[in-house]
Amino acid sequence: MCLAIPARVVERLQADDAIIDAGGVEKRVSLALVPEAAVGDYVIVHAGYAISRLDPEEALRTLALFAEMQREMPGVPA
């Protein structure tokens, strides 16, 4: 039920609908809850509705934190 996926907005359609791409699968969903989402943005899609727009800067910040940890611990076997 709460399993939701990140997907890219491919095309905005009439009303609040949009075509999204989730790992190669295209689907029509509603952007009524995140009307600010534009083509190219990534959104979290849950049961046919986008519920959040992903913030690319925050995503990079988390990844940068992981990368820093990796640098701190070069000895951990991959």
Added chain:
Amino acid sequence: MKYVDEYRDAALARVIAEKIARAARAERQYKLMEFCGGHTHAISRYGITDLLPANVNMIHGPGCPVCVLPIGRIDSAIELATQHPVTLCTYADTLRVPGSNHLSLMKAKARGADVRMVYSVADALRLAQENPSRDTVFFAIGFETTTPSTALAIRAAEGLQLANFSVFCNHVLTPPAMAEILGSPHAREFDTVPIDGIVGPGHVSCVIGSRPYEFVSEKYRRPVVIAGFEPLDVMQSVLMLVNQLNEGRHEVENEYARAVTRGGNAKAQELIADVFELRRSFEWRGLGEIPYSAHKLKPKYERFDAEARYGIAYRQAPDNKACECGAILRGTKKPRECKVFGTVCTPENPLGSCMVSSEGACAAHYAYGRFREIAENTR
């Protein structure tokens, strides 16, 4: 896949695991509950338990909407589908949850009831529009993730003046259940397990934000870390909880900052506030009655309320005696401690709700974890 693959890196997972191992103090235990079924699924699927030190334990929480729905509510849905001339639309998982008298919505459908599986509430609304001479009822379940879309559908039905659409509302709220788990006086009627910190819901928090957990962490003096659903997200959240506990802090922190803000989705919150109000009390499977823990339609939308429209009265119904879903949802038992796990109760033929949904602790353990035990036992 962007925003997915980079959070599944195995080498990085080992780095975070090493960090956790160094941070965790040997002299103490860390009992952490992942509230959300989505996290339970991720932990089982990626074998995260294997990457944690022996004194850092994950306890499965009640955050699986299908699992916490009590049998009485399933019975009411079956009553709607079989005793009234309606088309009942429902999300897939609820079809297979066993009700009383060995019935389920799936079996009711096999016996001729008009039950349809839908992907979203918009599908149910469309069905009502296309079949104006037939009543369509949407069996609405879920935490705050699905509540806003149900609100949108009700508002759309009002705009379209749809007279044949209604909602059987079973939307529940996360923060009251979290407070209940952490030790309201009411919860002490049950057996409970001490919990040191909580891996907080990610997608519920997209909607409600991280702010609603602040009272939980303050009142119960437990850290809460909102987490994403990829394995690195879960590992990082565990590390953040261990660090908070070591430092004697109990704050709300947000690991899932790419999707969750403190305030959440204002548009979704406005919709919920316009359409719904709190029920005085609602029964949860395993947790009993929790005050102000669920939504119902406001009087101004009563004509879309299936409970009022069809005179549905809630009747409590007992769980199957052999089923341990209740204790599993409270975190006091693990799936393998249930006598019927994997024998009488399987995902193909579930006896209890925790075996139905992929987020359910039993279904997740059946799909992934049981092989680990087989390997351990044959070593």
